[in-house]
Amino acid sequence: MDIPVQIAIRLKPPSLADSTQCIFSNPVTQIVITESGQTFHVNRALPVDCSQAHLFNSFMIPQINCFLDGCDTSVVVFGQSQTGKTYTLFGPGFECIHSECDQGIVPRFLTEIFHKLNQMSEREFILHITWMQVVTNNIFDVLGVGLVRCCNVEEAFQYLQLGWRQQCQGNYHTVFTVTVEQKWVGTNGTLNHRMSTASFCELAAYPDPGLYTLENILKELLAGNPSKQVNYDQCILTAMLRDSFGGRAFTWVIGCISTEPEDYQDTLKILNLCLCCRGIKNFVTVNLFADNNTPVYSEKAINSADNNFNLQFATSQWIKLVSNAEGLFNKILQSKSLSETDINQVSEWLFLKAECDECLNADGTLDNKDVTIKQGLPRIAEDTEPSELSESDVDSGSEEDTHSDTVFQDKVEKFMEYFREKNDELFADRCEEYLNHIDSDDITISETSGSQSLPVMTSHSNSGRRRTIQPGESLSGAELELLRKVAAKAISPETQKILIESHKKDMDPEPKLIERELLKMIDSPKTEEICKKYKITKEKYTQKQILTRKLSKEISSSQTQLKELINLCIAKERLIDDLTKAMSQNTQNKSYDKNSDSNFVEQDTVKEIKRHEINLKTYKKQIDQIKRQIKKDEKRKNTLDVELVKDKLKLDDLSDTSIEVKDKKVNSLKHFTNRITQLDSILKEKTNDLASSEHSKEKEVILRKEIKNLRKTRECLHDQRCSLGHKRKIYKSLSDSEERKLLECEEAIEAIDTAIEYKNNLICGKSPSASLSDSFDNKDSRSRGEQMLMARLDKLSHDEIKTLLYRYFQKVVDLRGACAALEAGVAAASEEATIWRARAAAAWRHAQRVRSHAHTRHFQSFHRCLDGGNPERALSLGMTTDSETSDDAMRLVDRMKQLARCNPPPIIPSQNLRQLMPATNLPVAKVTKEKNKLVIVQQSKKH
Numbered sequence: 022m023d024i025p026v027q028i029a030i031r032l033k034p035p036s037l038a039d040s041t042q043c044i045f046s047n048p049v050t051q052i053v054i055t056e057s058g059q060t061f062h063v064n065r066a067l068p069v070d071c072s073q074a075h076l077f078n079s080f081m082i083p084q085i086n087c088f089l090d091g092c093d094t095s096v097v098v099f100g101q102s103q104t105g106k107t108y109t110l111f112g113p114g115f116e117c118i119h120s121e122c123d124q125g126i127v128p129r130f131l132t133e134i135f136h137k138l139n140q141m142s143e144r145e146f147i148l149h150i151t152w153m154q155v156v157t158n159n160i161f162d163v164l165g166v167g168l169v170r171c172c173n174v175e176e177a178f179q180y181l182q183l184g185w186r187q188q189c190q191g192n193y194h195t196v197f198t199v200t201v202e203q204k205w206v207g208t209n210g211t212l213n214h215r216m217s218t219a220s221f222c223e224l225a226a227y228p229d230p231g232l233y234t235l236e237n238i239l240k241e242l243l244a245g246n247p248s249k250q251v252n253y254d255q256c257i258l259t260a261m262l263r264d265s266f267g268g269r270a271f272t273w274v275i276g277c278i279s280t281e282p283e284d285y286q287d288t289l290k291i292l293n294l295c296l297c298c299r300g301i302k303n304f305v306t307v308n309l310f311a312d313n314n315t316p317v318y319s320e321k322a323i324n325s326a327d328n329n330f331n332l333q334f335a336t337s338q339w340i341k342l343v344s345n346a347e348g349l350f351n352k353i354l355q356s357k358s359l360s361e362t363d364i365n366q367v368s369e370w371l372f373l374k375a376e377c378d379e380c381l382n383a384d385g386t387l388d389n390k391d392v393t394i395k396q397g398l399p400r401i402a403e404d405t406e407p408s409e410l411s412e413s414d415v416d417s418g419s420e421e422d423t424h425s426d427t428v429f430q431d432k433v434e435k436f437m438e439y440f441r442e443k444n445d446e447l448f449a450d451r452c453e454e455y456l457n458h459i460d461s462d463d464i465t466i467s468e469t470s471g472s473q474s475l476p477v478m479t480s481h482s483n484s485g486r487r488r489t490i491q492p493g494e495s496l497s498g499a500e501l502e503l504l505r506k507v508a509a510k511a512i513s514p515e516t517q518k519i520l521i522e523s524h525k526k527d528m529d530p531e532p533k534l535i536e537r538e539l540l541k542m543i544d545s546p547k548t549e550e551i552c553k554k555y556k557i558t559k560e561k562y563t564q565k566q567i568l569t570r571k572l573s574k575e576i577s578s579s580q581t582q583l584k585e586l587i588n589l590c591i592a593k594e595r596l597i598d599d600l601t602k603a604m605s606q607n608t609q610n611k612s613y614d615k616n617s618d619s620n621f622v623e624q625d626t627v628k629e630i631k632r633h634e635i636n637l638k639t640y641k642k643q644i645d646q647i648k649r650q651i652k653k654d655e656k657r658k659n660t661l662d663v664e665l666v667k668d669k670l671k672l673d674d675l676s677d678t679s680i681e682v683k684d685k686k687v688n689s690l691k692h693f694t695n696r697i698t699q700l701d702s703i704l705k706e707k708t709n710d711l712a713s714s715e716h717s718k719e720k721e722v723i724l725r726k727e728i729k730n731l732r733k734t735r736e737c738l739h740d741q742r743c744s745l746g747h748k749r750k751i752y753k754s755l756s757d758s759e760e761r762k763l764l765e766c767e768e769a770i771e772a773i774d775t776a777i778e779y780k781n782n783l784i785c786g787k788s789p790s791a792s793l794s795d796s797f798d799n800k801d802s803r804s805r806g807e808q809m810l811m812a813r814l815d816k817l818s819h820d821e822i823k824t825l826l827y828r829y830f831q832k833v834v835d836l837r838g839a840c841a842a843l844e845a846g847v848a849a850a851s852e853e854a855t856i857w858r859a860r861a862a863a864a865w866r867h868a869q870r871v872r873s874h875a876h877t878r879h880f881q882s883f884h885r886c887l888d889g890g891n892p893e894r895a896l897s898l899g900m901t902t903d904s905e906t907s908d909d910a911m912r913l914v915d916r917m918k919q920l921a922r923c924n925p926p927p928i929i930p931s932q933n934l935r936q937l938m939p940a941t942n943l944p945v946a947k948v949t950k951e952k953n954k955l956v957i958v959q960q961s962k963k964h
């Protein structure tokens with residue numbers, strides 16, 4: 022893993038508390054600021070009063086975890102003299118007088134490492150320390166014993182104390198290292214064997230050749246030179262720091278800087294040097310031993326069987342895939358729908374496949390399954406079963422066989438590789454072409470002019486596939502035409518109705534037809550194809566991942582087997598050596614001891630040696646096979662790794678493309694949704710128009726019905742009025758209630774007439790108020806009081822108005838009744854007056870005839886009295902006439918008195934009374950009857 026070198030800056034506290042500082046640090050923003058305002062961004066800007074514990078905890082704890090996992094770590098301290106480099110790494114010293122709190126990074130690191138390792142009881146570990154100083158490009162071993170093993174923290178501290186005492190004082194570089202080798206069995210039963218080194222380096226305060234070389238190397242690394250090309254061996258210091266800069270260690274550079282203004286220039290130099298290191302990247306890895314990850318539990322046989330099975334399975338699947346592809350290609354070829362180049366490509370693929378098959382079947386013993394079996398690891402011949410091996414197994418020819426097998430397998434492998442590449446290329450090309458083909462497709466909407474149903478989107482593609490719809494290829498066809506027709510009401514109301522119904526249906530809860538189509542478009546072939554391609558690539562990717570994992574497992578198990586075999590070989594060789602030695606010893610002894618038994622022993626030994634040699638040869642053969650297998654597997658694994666990276670990129674690309682396509686579709690959907698909304702609003706408007714016209718029609722029907730009902734009621738009332746009128750005619754008079762009923766009928770008929778007239782106006786579309794005498798034109802001429810009254814009336818509820826209307830109706834009827842009675846009274850009075858006048862005239866004529874001329878005057882004055890409404894005077898005058906005339910006069914007087922007494926005037930409005938008295942000169946209003954209406958006309962007073 023590439024990890025850049027990390028930088029921490031520690032400011033030495035000023036010697037005097039109130040002395041001025043030329044440099045400051047901001048631990049929050051991790052910025053170091055100079056007095057001139059220059060800022061330096063670092064990984065840790067430690068505060069000026071930073072304690073040793075804080076410094077350690079702030080970045081050494083993750084280092085320790087990394088170290089225990091098997092990674093190398095490094096701490097390099099830069100700084101001027103007396104800025105606390107030694108203090109930071111080791112502390113003030115290791116004598117008892119110094120507090121533990123002052124301990125520097127190294128003692129804390131050792132304490133923590135021992136503590137952690139002791140907690141991990143499953144781990145076996147060996148810890149070594151070294152303490153070196155570079156004095157004029159020579160190594161000075163501070164501890165004097167090179168690598169020192171420490172079993173516990175106490176031991177380590179003893180060496181620290183020793184080294185502290187023994188170290189050279191001066192401008193030297195110091196390198197302290199801690200190396201830990203750990204071994205433990207993981208939960209999966211495999212061995213973990215790791216080694217890690219932590220180096221702590223304090224660089225000299227003043228520049229020396231070593232520091233210059235280091236600076237140059239840092240520059241080279243910063244320039245981008247790979248660490249392999251950098252010559253670290255120029256001097257001791259750089260050789261020791263090989264892993265710290267551009268190497269495998271996780272490195273922290275600590276810049277110890279002074280805050281004193283007089284050190285400012287040096288401080289800047291150190292800061293810049295530290296910041297240089299920031300650009301360097303180290304490749305941090307876990308340091309494993311060769312036996313790391315080897316299974317410790319005895320599951321070898323099972324693993325081996327598993328591996329064989331997996332390989333066999335993978336191969337059979339692969340063969341199936343290839344034959345499927347072959348079938349498909351043959352079909353495509355037969356369909357003759359391919360272009361010439363496609364046919365050539367497919368033919369090439371088929372040819373390669375045939376070549377491959379030929380190769381695989383060339384050796385009669387090699388069928389596909391054999392190949393797969395051969396790909397599995399050879400079983401290690403057990404030492405305990407030597408008798409099973411015949412000599413023919415190990416004859417000279419077997420080596421040649423092995424060689425030819427290897428050549429053949431290599432060839433097969435090559436062909437397979439070539440075949441796979443070609444196969445992938447072909448598939449990729451086909452997919453690409455297919456997608457391009459889809460891109461060029463477009464969608465059209467069927468436009469059947471005059472069609473009265475909503476248009477259905479159809480594809481005119483020859484291939485018959487659905488095509489995508491692009492923004493801009495809008496609904497401008499039949500649908501708009503249809504909408505225009507609706508707008509222009511060019512189609513019949515029935516069709517409009519059907520359309521509206523279909524529109525309503527399409528609204529909710531189902532998505533609209535067009536929206537449904539758009540949603541379908543989102544699942545267009547292109548999107549589907551991309552998804553398909555993505556899926557296939559993903560599957561391939563996963564399969565390859567699985568295969569890579571399996572291969573890794575296989576390689577590691579092969580390596581284990583290899584190791585075991587090598588060990589067996591060594592053991593066998595030793596055994597053979599021992600036996601040969603023993604035999605030569607025997608031969609020597611034979612010359613002294615002529616014992617016949619020794620011959621047998623010798624023969625046995627030779628046999629045994631031969632047997633062991635056979636075994637050894639088998640092992641070696643197996644070793645070769647395994648090595649080849651490992652090589653192949655590694656090659657395959659590398660190819661797979663590369664393919665995985667490619668697939669990953671492809672997947673990323675595809676997901677990006679699918680997102681792009683999706684975005685496009687979403688935009689297109691938005692565009693269409695907007696269009697739909699527009700069209701919807703038009704349609705709604707039209708629907709409303711239609712609905713309102715329908716509504717007005719309905720209203721008209723209702724009004725007509727109401728008029729009809731009103732007419733019926735009117736007829737009833739009319740009949741009633743007629744019958745009452747008829748009755749009055751016959752009987753000359755009616756009872757009071759009947760009279761009132763008659764009036765009510767008349768008034769009700771009049772009201773019904775007004776209502777009918779009002780409703781007729783509504784039907785004709787005229788202003789309903791047109792029928793009212795109180796039209797809006799009169800509104801302005803109304804008095805304020807009336808306006809207020811109308812405003813109040815406007816506010817009345819329906820029931821209130823009904824009640825009010827009924828009251829007024831009753832009042833009008835009362836008024837009419839009173840008027841009628843009055844009229845009758847007036848008529849009777851005038852009739853009587855006429856009679857009396859006639860009688861008076863007769864009486865007067867008679868008197869004239871009978872009396873003398875002298876009396877004539879008397880009668881004249883009497884008559885005048887009568888005309889002047891003075892009956893008393895007329896009576897007194899009458900007393901003076903003859904008996905006949907005086908009788909008439911007496912009756913006249915009586916009748917007058919009776920009239921005055923028995924006929925009390927009805928209570929009627931004064932203006933009506935005035936109207937009824939024509940003799941009066943001051944009429945206020947004129948009441949007339951016109952078609953069952955009482956018309957009261959106000960008149961100005963005549964003075």
Ligand SMILES: Nc1ncnc2c1ncn2[C@@H]1O[C@H](COP(=O)(O)OP(=O)(O)OP(=O)(O)O)[C@@H](O)[C@H]1O
Nearest residue numbers: 033034100101102103104105106107108109113226
């Ligand atoms: N952060 C600090 N807190 C307290 N004391 C400090 C701090 N830094 C340095 N000192 C003290 O300053 C003195 C000098 O420190 P130190 O010897 O570590 O400097 P140095 O950079 O190693 O010097 P040289 O390069 O000369 O060896 C020591 O007495 C040390 O205890």
